[in-house]
Amino acid sequence: MRKIDIFDTTLRDGEQSAGINLNTAEKLEIAKQLERFGVDVMEAGFPAASPGDLDAVRQIASTIKHSSVTGLARSVKSDIDAAWEALKVAECPRLHVFIATSPIHMTYKLKQTPEQVVETAVESIKYAKQFFPIVQWSAEDAFRSDPAFLAHIVEQAIKAGASVINLPDTVGYATPHEYGAMFKYMKENVPNVEQVKLSSHCHNDLGMAVANTLAAIENGADQVEGTINGIGERAGNAALEEVGVALYTRKDAYNVETNLTLNEIKRTSQLVSQLTGMVIQANKAVVGKNAFAHESGIHQDGVLKEPTTYEIITPELIGETSNNLVLGKHSGRHAFHERAKEMGFLLDKEALNEAFKEFKQLADRKKEITKEDLWTILTHQQLKAEETAIYELESIQVQYGTEHIPTATVQVKIPEGTVVEDACTGAGSVEAIFNALERIVDGKVNLLDYRVSSIGKGRDALGEAVVNLTFNHTEELTGRGTAQDVLEASAKAYLNAINRSLLQKQMEELVKSSV
């Protein structure tokens, strides 16, 4: 199988992303991880850019042993000298030197004629070859260059000593078909092309960087360039993790191999995201938070029965521990039951169905159902199953205004099965609720403590109330209640404590009568 070299430029083109600035220690950390990931070449920086960049490239070049380290230089002697200064410590120093070849860039930016550009390119490669055993030459904006001129300058670059020729789509303008055709054209029109490796370098301005990279491979590219998470100038570069996984998953289509250790992808991606501060979009292919998440019931059911129904990549392939069946309003019973089992809840069918109903009601109101929400719902059902609720809150209504006395009206289903209603005032809404409930429950309540907190984050988080009380002079009991509204949660917590007290009494009587 044909081997494709992976050239990573996270630390050079990736760092060119607006807002990213990595220090030497951070660059070194990423470089070590790129080495573990198995990239063949890593571009560690642009040594002429700053003393800091030169130092970082030097440190990386002296540390990394299993990937070749390179640095970028303009076709300017002082840039090449700076690169040599940084890279001479490397096991096999490699330079990446470039000059633009498109009419727009030559005319307006370089202000050179095509002949002058050829001369500058050849001179710089020859100069670099005095120091570097390996010189990669890039035709910046190759895709928008005149094909015949491009073929001519590539031929001259090879004659001057370049051993890798990179043909970037610098502004992300190409379509896959067109970008592939450029490689085919070079293969057919550069007489000495077989002496070198051809390389792709794609930008993502039209969202086609990865597709273009794959098209280059199909048309003879031996090396592909890109970055982790696709970071880079403007809309970024081809995302290497996507390229690697596409080549592996569609081996049947591409029939090539790489040295990448794919199960290092997750770790590499996380590290780059964390150190650069570039957040990975949730739906990003391969490494996005949702890449292995299934939310809808039909998909979840399929994946539970057979993962390949909806997963073409296994999470393990990229070093992810498992897929994620996200429970939300589109989820179905299969996934909900499976999650309950995973969480250790052994509920009967009826309790599970009740829990599922409660879950769906909550899912309608909340963006995301958190693990804490599920614990609450499932625990509630489990307690219900074990305890047989004695007092159950039916409804609650509170009138509150800064100029009015808070009044609560509550309806509670009592142990006899009837629904009783009562109302009471209080210094605040919670006290009014507790006073009304105390009139309904048959006994003396002594409230000892009361706390409310939110479960999870966000404006739509559930409220949890905890009540400590004694009932008819029992020992202190704790009751918990959860609801979207803290007043409802408070009423539930209050009744939960009373129910626990009654249950305890029933148990004691049962034990006494059996002795």
Ligand SMILES: CC(=O)SCCNC(=O)CCNC(=O)[C@H](O)C(C)(C)COP(=O)(O)OP(=O)(O)OC[C@H]1O[C@@H](n2cnc3c(N)ncnc32)[C@H](O)[C@@H]1OP(=O)(O)O
């Ligand atoms: C497509 C790419 O990603 S290319 C890489 C882009 N990366 C970077 O630019 C990051 C590092 N760059 C830098 O730190 C600075 O730009 C430096 C140190 C390289 C140069 O800084 P300055 O000397 O202040 O020049 P400045 O950046 O303003 O302008 C670039 C100059 O280089 C020239 N130039 C651009 N590319 C090349 C090239 N490949 N070969 C020779 N000269 C070039 C420009 O024409 C311009 O020349 P001019 O000053 O005669 O007009």
Ligand SMILES: CC(C)C(=O)C(=O)O
């Ligand atoms: C310098 C070259 C390789 C580049 O980054 C580009 O053309 O995008």
